[in-house]
Amino acid sequence: MRRRTVSFLVVLALAALSGCATLDRDANADAIAGPAGMQRMIIKTDLFVLTTFARIRDPGRPVTIYVEGDGLAWLSRTEPSQDPTPREALGLQLAALDPSPNVVYLARPCQFTARAKNPACDIPYWTGKRFAPEVIASMGQAVSQIAARVPGQKINLVGYSGGGAVAVLVAANRQDVATIRTVAGNLDHAEVNRLAKVSPLSGSLNAIDMAGQVAKTPQIHYSGAADTVVPPAIAERFRGAAPSPCIATKVVAGASHETGWKERWTTLVNILPTCMPS
Template identity: 55%
Template sequence: MLPSKSFLLALALVMTLSAGCASVDRQAHADALAAAGHLQHERLRADAFVLTAYTRITRADQPLRVYLEGDGYAWVSRNQPSLDPTPRNPVGLMLAAQDPSPNVAYLARPCQYTPMADNPQCRSAWWTGKRFAPPIVASLNAALEQLRARTPGQPLELVGYSGGGALAVLLAARRQDVATIRTVAGNLDTEFVNALHQVSAMPESLNPITDAPRVANIPQRHFSGANDAIVPPRVARHFIAATGTRCAATQTIPGLDHGGDWAQRWRMLLDNAPACRDGTSPPL
């Protein structure tokens, strides 16, 4: 059974618990969200990291849609990194749990959810200045390879929330099997966003906007919240301009900020599928 009213009821319960108690266990929170969307918990050894995933794959002859989580609880304050980047508000997982597609997978970022004992190399640099570094991209790419093996010959559809949007672009630029890209409040120009907030540059990380020409022919849609002060809509517009192509579009959603209730609107937004402006998609 695909997520529907049961998901909405479970989501309401989880959000109520989260609002009422700041100490809600983040793993239990994720498990409840995933269970409502019929997603199964697993861990994947992927290159340098062990990644937490939630999956629901029921049709091996259909495309696989993979959701990439945001940066999570990366900072305690402007200058103090957290000890655990596991998100308190896992918007990426909420989106995945709402997706009615037959094949859905969610990937947490390195060092999120997975016990640190399984990832002894985890240090705060991996969720701060190096969060888009080549080893991070390589780990997620290795996980995509494992997941895609369950739907052999089928294309990937990537969805990234916030910093996961940056990684969706970076991954698509390094693969030949990505059919579509969707981002939600995606950090698509890290240099611009860091300058906007007057925070340090990330010389050890990759900037997705530099790969805009490499993904220019992939149908893509970048959703922004009209009230998003963290990654404002002009970031997506900068990225669209950098692609210089008919295949990239942006859509600004009224009333939403960066961590808002995207899940409540997600099924409707999914219906607006990415497409090139001539109505066709380039062959993979």
């Protein structure tokens, strides 16, 4: 009897591991977005076909656009993934918690979109070239198409992890961005990679180089106190690159790079950045 019990437990454990390994990332995203009233949409840009989840209920009000992180870019320090679609989609989870009438989640190139529909997708675009000029141009085109659904309204950008860099780089080329918020944002990938002792990103723009161009846009950069991937010092480096009363940083206790944010976003989401009086 004992052997049967042990064998049964082993089978259950293997089944659980198998379930984790075969997580349907698309189904997971639909399960997050659906209850929030966000519908999956496809946006075609010059280079990429991008996946979004959108809820536009009042075209006469601003839209908040959430940009996903780097996703499953690497399987290990030396082996890149064949599909960068995020397992947990934290950017989408944050978007789903936003009570604003107009909320759009924007996945990064090659995430949630079949490669057959995305001929340009290749490993460099989620490794060394994840912030390449053509990537930022495509993301900017997607933002423009989203903005067209709320004509004349401003855009609030929120970026998680590498999505924070994309938010800054996109905002640097636009005049309609009202605010920028980043969560564990990789705002200086050169320094992040130096600290991690990994190779620098080849062919990518760096958000910190655009700090001056967005210095007049109200922004808050949140860092997790326990984040060892993108430590709080990165946000401080960004603020130091272009001192401005419009750039604020905040270290959030109890948060790491991937944990602690959902629990706190229900409060943080209601804090819109402002420029402090000089």
